[in-house]
Amino acid sequence: MRLCRFEDGEQDFPGFYFDDRVVPLPTEAISQDSNLLNFLPGGSMFEQAKKWAIRSDLPSRPIDEVRLLVPNPSPKKLFLLAGNYAKHIEEGGEIAAERAETFPYVFMKPPSTTLTNPGAPVRIPTTSPDHIDWELELGVVIGRGGKHITEAEALNHVAGYTIFNDISDRKFRPNPNRTERSRDAFFDWLHGKWHDSSCPCGPCIVSAHTLTDPQNLKMQLKVNGDIRQDASTAQQIFPVAAVIEFISSFVTLEPGDMISTGTAAGVGNTTKTYLKPGDRIEATIESIGTLISPVEAE
Numbered sequence: 001m002r003l004c005r006f007e008d009g010e011q012d013f014p015g016f017y018f019d020d021r022v023v024p025l026p027t028e029a030i031s032q033d034s035n036l037l038n039f040l041p042g043g044s045m046f047e048q049a050k051k052w053a054i055r056s057d058l059p060s061r062p063i064d065e066v067r068l069l070v071p072n073p074s075p076k077k078l079f080l081l082a083g084n085y086a087k088h089i090e091e092g093g094e095i096a097a098e099r100a101e102t103f104p105y106v107f108m109k110p111p112s113t114t115l116t117n118p119g120a121p122v123r124i125p126t127t128s129p130d131h132i133d134w135e136l137e138l139g140v141v142i143g144r145g146g147k148h149i150t151e152a153e154a155l156n157h158v159a160g161y162t163i164f165n166d167i168s169d170r171k172f173r174p175n176p177n178r179t180e181r182s183r184d185a186f187f188d189w190l191h192g193k194w195h196d197s198s199c200p201c202g203p204c205i206v207s208a209h210t211l212t213d214p215q216n217l218k219m220q221l222k223v224n225g226d227i228r229q230d231a232s233t234a235q236q237i238f239p240v241a242a243v244i245e246f247i248s249s250f251v252t253l254e255p256g257d258m259i260s261t262g263t264a265a266g267v268g269n270t271t272k273t274y275l276k277p278g279d280r281i282e283a284t285i286e287s288i289g290t291l292i293s294p295v296e297a298e
Helices: 046-053 086-091 184-191 240-248
Strands: 002-008 011-017 021-024 067-069 078-082 105-108 122-124 136-142 158-165 199-207 218-223 226-232 258-263 280-285 289-297
Touching: 002 021, 067 199, 136 218, 136 240, 136 280, 158 280, 158 289, 199 289, 240 258
Parallel strands: 078 258, 122 289
Antiparallel strands: 002 011, 002 067, 002 199, 011 021, 078 105, 136 158, 136 258, 158 199, 218 226, 218 280, 280 289
């Protein structure tokens, strides 16, 4: 069961997502607003949504006649992982440590200005336009919150999964005439993650009750039709459940919080190939769908 949000006129609606169409939820769902958490595991309308999902009499809309929206647009927290695939670490010139020897690197993005609708443009920032890169990532949507969640119980706290593209500025360097400090390189990297439109998300959320194993999903990213990333979530150093355990060990997770679980090898920085206006990104994860993002100048 895949759920999306779409715009019709000036109103947002929840719907079932198919690759070529959307099926609006029945009118009795509209009173619930378009918050998809209501219709996913842990939500008040989840059991009803499962019944609607198997109905064949609901009208549909062609996908090109609707405007898809970020499926979960207002998370209280948006976490992302750095260096969660060994080959991605190694393509950057470092040696990946084993899980037992290290811990996940987690950072955050401001959701209100980075989350970007499916089909909406990634905008190349005028302040630093020459080294903007892609990162296809599996996204996790928390359904049931908590703290000190164990790895064994972690997937029971997941409402569903989506796709993120962690757009990154590889060479952001504020104040080029600055006096160097010991932590400048880290903050250059971190600040390069926060540009407006730097987190496309969608096109839907697949319910955790239908996608029960997030660790065996094929992932592929294309730029202008050329395959750039081709991997599997099986290659993650820290699987989804371990990431939830780690973050919840010191931060309370709340319903709707989202976690982007890191990217695989094949980013543009490896070959010094960066995004430019006119490019088209297609980010696909098996069982979820394809997140399409055109690229424009800011």
